[in-house]
Amino acid sequence: MINIQKNLVALLEEKRVLHKQVATALGVSQQTLSNWFNRSTDLSFSQITQICEVGGFSVIDAVTWPEKYVPESQAKPNCDECRRKDEVIDNLNELLRKYKQEKQQKQ
Numbered sequence: 329m330i331n332i333q334k335n336l337v338a339l340l341e342e343k344r345v346l347h348k349q350v351a352t353a354l355g356v357s358q359q360t361l362s363n364w365f366n367r368s369t370d371l372s373f374s375q376i377t378q379i380c381e382v383g384g385f386s387v388i389d390a391v392t393w394p395e396k397y398v399p400e401s402q403a404k405p406n407c408d409e410c411r412r413k414d415e416v417i418d419n420l421n422e423l424l425r426k427y428k429q430e431k432q433q434k435q
Contacts, residue, residue, distance in 0.1 A: 332423075333365045335393040336379050345383045353382045373427030391423075392416050 340350065351361040354375070363369045371379075380387050389396075395412055 332371065332376060332390055333367050335390045336376070337365050339385050339390060339393055340383045343383050343385065350379055350382050354378055372430050373423050376423070388416070391419050
């Protein structure tokens, strides 16, 4: 499975967004954010979404990084990018499943 935390850190670095800025925007301590990124704590889908919003990139970017998502209309048959896209979709479905579980547990 793709390491979302690693991808988020890399994308924030690429966008030159400081972890302090992300922590402040999300209303958490830098230690909490550090725990999220070091996989000490699992990230919820909503937390991933918020980090992406602060960083100025999409969730799909976080899942596919360093590759870029290619819409089906632009994909070539039997290519590596197409297989990568299938992996991305599987990972997004897994994230959505976890997010739905979290929401159900909170209710």
